[in-house]
Amino acid sequence: MGLGFWLTSCKPTPPLQAGQTYLPISHADVRLIGRWSQSDQTPPEASWPGFAVAVEFTGRDLSICLRDEGNYYNVSVDGQQTAVVGGKKGKMVVYPLASGLDGKPHRIRFERRNISFDKPTALLGFVLNEGAKLDKAPERxxxxxxxxxxxxxxxxxxxxxxxxxxxxxxxxxxxxxxxxxxxxxxxxxxxxxxxxxxxxxxxxxxxxxxxxxxxxxxxxxxxxxxxxxxxxxxxxxxxxxxxxxxxxxxxxxxxxxxxxxxxxxxxxxxxxxxxxxxxxxxxxxxxxxxxxxxxxxxxxxxxxxxxxxxxxxxxxxxxxxxxxxxxxxxxxxxxxxxxxxxxxxxxxxxxxxxxxxxxxxxxx
Structure with a gap:
């Protein structure tokens, strides 16, 4: 994804509990939907309405890490909406995407609901249980x-x-x-x-x-x-x-x-x-x-x-x-x-x- 420099100068990391691992976006294979800026200097950023992140997740628990300005998001698992999250501002905002899954592959989508005139949202990485993995969701x-x-x-x-x-x-x-x-x-x-x-x-x-x-x-x-x-x-x-x-x-x-x-x-x-x-x-x-x-x-x-x-x-x-x-x-x-x-x-x-x-x- 062209993010090698940003990884090596890596900025914030989320607090982790036992059995969790942090996967920076530069090491994650994800599908970015919408217009995302990508460079070696910064993580991917997006601001046009409806942008989304889609992954195929094999594991039990998954969270997403953002830099955000208080926006709201839909979370869906296998095409069914499971949650609405949002409202937090900060340089490291963490939202749960799934918990207690069966360890089989599941398609997870995280999508911006609202329009905002604030700074773009940055995708920093993911928190997942040890042994879990992310793969890119199929293209559409x-x-x-x-x-x-x-x-x-x-x-x-x-x-x-x-x-x-x-x-x-x-x-x-x-x-x-x-x-x-x-x-x-x-x-x-x-x-x-x-x-x-x-x-x-x-x-x-x-x-x-x-x-x-x-x-x-x-x-x-x-x-x-x-x-x-x-x-x-x-x-x-x-x-x-x-x-x-x-x-x-x-x-x-x-x-x-x-x-x-x-x-x-x-x-x-x-x-x-x-x-x-x-x-x-x-x-x-x-x-x-x-x-x-x-x-x-x-x-x-x-x-x-x-x-x-x-x-x-x-x-x-x-x-x-x-x-x-x-x-x-x-x-x-x-x-x-x-x-x-x-x-x-x-x-x-x-x-x-x-x-x-x-x-x-x-x-x-």
Missing amino acids: ARIEFIGDSYTVAEGNESTRETLPWLEKYPVTNFRRGFASMVADALDADAIGICRSGSGVARNWLGDAKNSMLDRYDWTQMETADGGRWAFSESPPILVVICLGINDYAGLKNKQGIVNEASSAEFRDKYHQLIAKVRSHDPDVPILALAPHVEWARENTQLVVSEEAAGHRGGVYYAQFDRFPGGYVSDGHPTVATHRKIADQILAAIRKDRILPLPAAIGEP
Whole structure:
């Protein structure tokens, strides 16, 4: 993993009990899901929503060691969620992943639930019982989702109409958002390149700086200092772009109208984002997914038509509806609403034959 120097200058280690051993990440064979920075100077770091670690564990007890800023995580064993952990800050945070297993191989997944604008999370290593071992979990196909707080699944498990930002952490669950639902239906990992408040041209306050067009090839969500993503993995089987709600909020006037010059700016930036995706993955199908905002639908449809007119194929249009009563946490979809959105996306994938779907998935 290119972490030899970091190991030799090894920083914190967790407290161990009798019969336990610490396995630094440089000695662990794991599958990192999402965008992780890796170098000889630092442990792997990640910050985009939904990043995950997947291992095949043969042993009895396993814990994970992080440097973290109080985020929340899902733990699953053999595909079944077993715990939610989180809320701790520190240079050495330890969370249990499994205990009392039967010593046979089990697939364990550790996945970020929430979005955070704080420093990236660092994966330091694992604590396991003596004689246990880690192997890399099998690879899966990947679907990349470029989006905003809807794609993040911000606040989707909340029951309150509004709540402060930090209180959204434990009630945000990327795993129960439409991105993961669609990816799971296609036996793929959802790679979240999504950020609350952002658009392709403007954020929700109208600021054009560091839009999703700018951030798309960043390794870390909040800063270009984390380096550019290498795009060295096998390409995703699909890229879904779901932007427009924040652009509309940032571009509209007091009457709720976006003038043609601003609409043209949105379309131009959208074309640039498609071109940037294609510069790395020339043949990947792209689904331009419009939200329920009519302006976003009209202009996203224009983008898709203009791509086709320019003989740039493989860009498809889909949209999702607004579902009355299905929103919490300052206007964000509930888990049930995410399910409805996912079903509309899968129906569009089936209708346009973008990807093969298992029987019955995506059918009306």
